Amino acid sequence: MGMDLWQYIVDLFDHWAAFMTGGIPVAILAIWERWRGRNVSFRFYVVVFLVFGFVAASFQTWREENKARLLAEQTSTSSKYNANRWEPLSADETLALRSEFRSLPKEKLSVLCAFAGCTDLADSIFTVVNDLSWTGFFEGGYMTDGGIRQGIEIWSYSTKRTSREVVLNSIERATKGRLKISSHEWEGNPSPEITDNINLVIGRVR
Secondary structure, eight states, X not given: OOSOHHHHHHXXXXXXXXXXXXXXXXXXXXXXXXXTTSXXXXXXXXXXXXXXXXXXXXXXXXXXXXXXXXXXXXXHHHHHHHHTSOXXXXXXXXXXXXXXXXXXXXXXXXEEEOSGGGHHHHHHHHHHHHHTTOBOOEESOOOOTTSSOBSEEEEEOGGGHHHHHHHHHHHHHHTTTSSOEEEEEOXXXXXXXXXXXXXXXXOBOX
């Protein structure tokens, strides 16, 4: 049983008592007055309506228990769902990040998000980037050797090492440390068209 047995019994009694002290006694008297003299005793009507009240109370108790159980399951599912999603930037965080980025030289900053749980955060960050006319893209997919990793990473070549760290620190300050970002560097000699790339990669929450 979804709820504690004792609580179920208490609720059942409460509903049954409510039926018995409501309009049912009046209905018993009215029907008995109408059918009096037809060889049906008053006790029969009392028994019938007591049974009816018990059945109705049982149904009402079950319906409320089932409703509470479904609500609890929905709440649990919602909590699990939200726990696996990155929250978007709040209004204050958006203003703070806009202020941070506005004081910097324009960069080629792309925001990469490859699963549903990061879209809200990725979109809110890229909106700030795009509004300030920074170059870069919102990418809905990317390839890594180990699949989608946990946390948020920022990548660039060594040519943009300083800028990468500045962007990282700006985001962490704007979110007051809510977002923690790990810094990484691509190896090799990049071609001219990608040497200035900075990628913010948003992975799994956990």
